[in-house]
Amino acid sequence: MEKLLQDLRFGLRLLFKNPAVTAVVVLSLGLGIGVNATIFSLFNAVLLRPLPRVEQPDRMVELYTSYQNGLRYGSVSYPDYLDMRDRNQVFSSLLAQRLILTSLNNSGQNEIIPAAIVSGNYFSLLGVTAAQGRTFVPEEDQSPGAHSVAVISYRLWQRRFGADPNLPGKTISLNNRNFTIVGVAPEGFVGANIGLAPDIWIPLMMQADLYPGRPDRLKERGTRWLDVIGRLKPGVSLEQARAAMNPLVAQLSQENPATNKGTSLTIVRSGHGAVGIQSTLTPVLTLLLAVVILVLLIACFNIANLLIARATARRREIGIRLAMGATRGRIIRQLLTESVLLSVLGGMLGLLLAYWTSNLLLAFKPPTSLPLFLDLHLDGRVLTFTALISVVTGLVFGLAPAIQTSSPALLPALKDQSSSPGYRKSRLRNILVIAQVAISLVLLIAAGLFIRSLQSAHSVNPGFRAHNLLIASMDVSLARYDESKGARFYEQLIQHVELLPGVQSVTLGKLVPLELGANQQIGVAIEGYETPQNENLSLDYNVVSQNYFRTLDIPLMKGREFSGQDKIGTPGVVIVNQTMAQKFWPKQDPLGKRLSITGRKGTYLEVIGVVKDSKYYSLREDPRAFMYLPFWQAYKPGMTLHVSTATDPEGLLGSVRHEIQSLDRDVPVYNVMTMTDHLDAALIELRLAAVLLGLFGLLALILAAVGLYGVMAYSVSRRKREIGIRMAVGAQRGDVLRLIVKQGMFLTMIGLLIGLGVSFALTRTLSTLLYGIKAVDLPTFIVVSLLLVGVSLIASLIPAQKAIRIDPMLALRHE
Amino acid sequence: MGSSTQALICLKDVQKVFSTDEVETHALSHVNLEVEKGEYISIAGPSGCGKSTLLSILGLLDSPTGGDYFLDGKSVGQLSFAERAHVRNRSVGFIFQSFNLISDLTVFDNVELPLTYGDTRAGERKQRVNEALERVGMAHRAKHLPSQLSGGEQQRVAAARAVAGQPLILLADEPTGNLDSANGETVMELLGDLHRRGATICVVTHDPRYAGYADRIVQLFDGRVVQEIAEEKILEMV
Known part of the structure; x- marks a missing residue:
């Protein structure tokens, strides 16, 4: 311990003695460790951090309905939930929830707030008690519509209610219905899902008031709309729970064949990346984490090179220590203590950087109405990671110089005879530079691929109009409209907006194409098409009004569009895309074919049109079977207005919003934007990867260039005498310039070749994340290689310029 | 370690050959030397004759390529790097021509090293460092850095460092080489004083003025011991 303190004291003295070197090293490390801590804090928030405030979060599991068509993570119906909750032996209990949006009216001000309809045992199962007032009591989960109570989040309590301690007992208006606030959730509690944070919780029994559409859904076993979360009983493992639930689910299938035939149950541990925001972000986050570790490695190599150079100046000191009887191990320990000291300082700077940049990351707002919430605060796990990576970094960049420095030839060292750098010493420094060039090439190619993907995604035709189109979403159920009133509202709205100057065409769609996390499936039976045994056929669909295809420029290949006459009471109709037509009616005319919706036996929908395929959920998706139902026959309260314009739609955003609000101020409007902005935001994952990888690639390039420059500058300083002799015997300046540049470019070319080889092998793993280009994209490989060669040339030319200014007389006299 | 002999230092047929690609340089050839406990010898000879190589082998900074070296009766010629470090630390004190103090450490820290x-x-440690500094008359400069001392003072600090560990032998490689004559004289007086107190000392020097301090002069030429001059002869020479 005493010796460690001695080493620390000496290390500190050295840091202050060479402030410039210390600053460069600490700054490089700070950048390297900072980006690692930032990405790790994101990784931590999404994948590692347990649900805050929840008791024993590692005992929580999620239960999903799975289908034979491959859909694994489906919702659960209320009757199934009750059966599973009451007939199992392995869970302490199960809770059910549904995330929704509500319109909160407080002091005349409407605001869309994310909320959760939850079972009465929600808070007790999670082990959460109220910060103010209380949570729900059992009787509030008994009779539908009986208890209009709500618990609000701590954040909402502070933001909208000024942390009023007397709030419990007061009334708020949600979707124009009064609810009594009974409690405030504790600070930091964000619900039962990572990344999704509701601000209001309402008992499941109140669902008909807040989530209109199917008032009987509490009784319908075929309507699956709930997320179910359970707490394993003490001593029960996940595998035991799975084994115990399978017979129960099979029994439910037997008892309810009409709705449960062919379904099974999937149970996963909560918060382990299988579903939701975690599954979306995991691949990108893993890639980013790998990238920042490589950036840090490049920084380490730079510092190792610097320390090797500095070690030359310390040969004598190390020689003295060895002469005094220090063992090599002791010298290595002392040198490692010094490097870890540097890296710990770098780590502290990195933490400061991470504190700042993690907030910047949250500025990326994805296109979704989901209540996204990620807590990026630097917790103990991030601090531990940073501390660990700091120490490991210190060991990584300190070890090679320490081993090399601790074995000098003692006599020359003690006599301070500065011999030319040995072959081995130069070789190690050269290897480090080659590794830097290779790694930075790999990173730059990865960055290049994502930037090209982004370009390619921008230039791709998604199959619908992206320009001169604006959208505005609303949900009339939040203003307590029933179906007939809602239909009338939308009809009037279309008529009003059509009259606005500059508007070409107006329509409604339930889903906006490429909306993150949005998808909609419905069970169907197709006349004349035999589904494999036990399979419930589910198809993706959208509900749209007349003029949808004209407004979105989706070409109609056959038949006709929906019209205002396709209403309740007229024959049911459906429009399908090309893929669906080819899949179910190959080599036949799909027009006039029929299908029925599961649960509505005897009611057939006739195919009246075929439209061209377009992109529905993601630009990367393969063509999929998709169908459209007419709004007037398949009413949905929450719709999005799509307006095509003759000119830039930006100027019409205000007018459209005004038209909606002039029809009814209580109908909340959200996501009013141009389709271009929507698509930009839809590429969030690609954009995030491209921007961050671009930044990290640039950082890697700068670090590698600095590393190459350092090695070349050092080499020139060591070769002064040789250069002097060469010039004395007649070498021209051009000859010296070539000599130095050739050396630098030789290292670069070796690094380049290794980097290209590694990139060819590694980038294939990125192919699922790329869009519109192949992983081995030759233009990217060529441009990035040329960029690296150019930068390396500059990094070699600067020391070469210094070399040609060497005065041969001075260089020779120096000896 | 191997068998013992009586002398504190005993070199038997020691050779040191430096090999480069195709050339072998014989720095020491068949050197036999014995130094008794408490003896003061001076190693002399022209530049390149192998004086410093011999001293490095004596101080275990280097290993012989042939022959054997017994220190205090134990064979130390072929020890590992770590074992040599251990023996150096326990048994050898060095004084170098260029002082070799660590510039970032204070006088006290250097002596304590x-x-x-x-x-x-x-x-x-503290007690021994203070005693050593007292012996060389540098106790009042304990908190100074080497750069704040004159050459003579630095060499006295180096001498204090050499004796602080109470080694079996003191090895000095041209200890006056970087000093003016007055300071050189002081340092040699200091070594003489240490000798009188019982220290075994080997000094490499080519300055005949300081030969008189030694009991015996070992004369090297082309890596071989060509002459050993005893005390009486030295006195005659001086």
Whole structure:
């Protein structure tokens, strides 16, 4: 311990003695460790951090309905939930929830707030008690519509209610219905899902008031709309729970064949990346984490090179220590203590950087109405990671110089005879530079691929109009409209907006194409098409009004569009895309074919049109079977207005919003934007990867260039005498310039070749994340290689310029 | 370690050959030398004759390529790097021509250095450092850095460092080489004083003025011991 303190004291003295070197090293490390801590804090928030405030979060599991068509993570119906909750032996209990949006009216001000309809045992199962007032009591989960109570989040309590301690007992208006606030959730509690944070919780029994559409859904076993979360009983493992639930689910299938035939149950541990925001972000986050570790490695190599150079100046000191009887191990320990000291300082700077940049990351707002919430605060796990990576970094960049420095030839060292750098010493420094060039090439190619993907995604035709189109979403159920009133509202709205100057065409769609996390499936039976045994056929669909295809420029290949006459009471109709037509009616005319919706036996929908395929959920998706139902026959309260314009739609955003609000101020409007902005935001994952990888690639390039420059500058300083002799015997300046540049470019070319080889092998793993280009994209490989060669040339030319200014007389006299 | 002999230092047929690609340089050839405990010898000879190589082998900074070396009766010629470090720390004190003080350490810390690499406790280290500094008359400069001292003072600090560990032998390589004559004289007086107190000393010098301090002069030429001059003869020479 005493010796460690001695080493620390000496290390500190050295840091202050060479402030410039210390600053460069600490700054490089700070950048390297900072980006690692930032990405790790994101990784931590999404994948590692347990649900805050929840008791024993590692005992929580999620239960999903799975289908034979491959859909694994489906919702659960209320009757199934009750059966599973009451007939199992392995869970302490199960809770059910549904995330929704509500319109909160407080002091005349409407605001869309994310909320959760939850079972009465929600808070007790999670082990959460109220910060103010209380949570729900059992009787509030008994009779539908009986208890209009709500618990609000701590954040909402502070933001909208000024942390009023007397709030419990007061009334708020949600979707124009009064609810009594009974409690405030504790600070930091964000619900039962990572990344999704509701601000209001309402008992499941109140669902008909807040989530209109199917008032009987509490009784319908075929309507699956709930997320179910359970707490394993003490001593029960996940595998035991799975084994115990399978017979129960099979029994439910037997008892309810009409709705449960062919379904099974999937149970996963909560918060382990299988579903939701975690599954979306995991691949990108893993890639980013790998990238920042490589950036840090490049920084380490730079510092190792610097320390090797500095070690030359310390040969004598190390020689003295060895002469005094220090063992090599002791010298290595002392040198490692010094490097870890540097890296710990770098780590502290990195933490400061991470504190700042993690907030910047949250500025990326994805296109979704989901209540996204990620807590990026630097917790103990991030601090531990940073501390660990700091120490490991210190060991990584300190070890090679320490081993090399601790074995000098003692006599020359003690006599301070500065011999030319040995072959081995130069070789190690050269290897480090080659590794830097290779790694930075790999990173730059990865960055290049994502930037090209982004370009390619921008230039791709998604199959619908992206320009001169604006959208505005609303949900009339939040203003307590029933179906007939809602239909009338939308009809009037279309008529009003059509009259606005500059508007070409107006329509409604339930889903906006490429909306993150949005998808909609419905069970169907197709006349004349035999589904494999036990399979419930589910198809993706959208509900749209007349003029949808004209407004979105989706070409109609056959038949006709929906019209205002396709209403309740007229024959049911459906429009399908090309893929669906080819899949179910190959080599036949799909027009006039029929299908029925599961649960509505005897009611057939006739195919009246075929439209061209377009992109529905993601630009990367393969063509999929998709169908459209007419709004007037398949009413949905929450719709999005799509307006095509003759000119830039930006100027019409205000007018459209005004038209909606002039029809009814209580109908909340959200996501009013141009389709271009929507698509930009839809590429969030690609954009995030491209921007961050671009930044990290640039950082890697700068670090590698600095590393190459350092090695070349050092080499020139060591070769002064040789250069002097060469010039004395007649070498021209051009000859010296070539000599130095050739050396630098030789290292670069070796690094380049290794980097290209590694990139060819590694980038294939990125192919699922790329869009519109192949992983081995030759233009990217060529441009990035040329960029690296150019930068390396500059990094070699600067020391070469210094070399040609060497005065041969001075260089020779120096000896 | 191998069998013992009576002398404190005993070199038997020691050779040192430096090999480069195709050339072998014989720095030392068949050197036989014995140094008794408490003896003061001076190693002399022209430049390149192998004086420093011999001293490095004596101080275990280097290993012989042939022959054997017994220190205090134990064979130390072919020890590992770590074992040599251990023996150096316990048994050898060095004084170099260029002082070789660590510029970032104070006088006190420099003198303490060999003790920190052994297992001496902090309190005892402090006591020994202070005693050593007292002996060379540098106790009042304990907190100074080497750069604040004159050459002679630096060499006295180096001498204090050499004796602080209470080694079996003191090896000095041209200790006056970087000093003016007055300071050189002081340092040689200091070595003489240490000798009178019982230290075994080997000094490499080519300055005949300081030969008189030694009991015996070992004359090297082309890596071989060509002459050993005893004390009486030295006195005659002086």
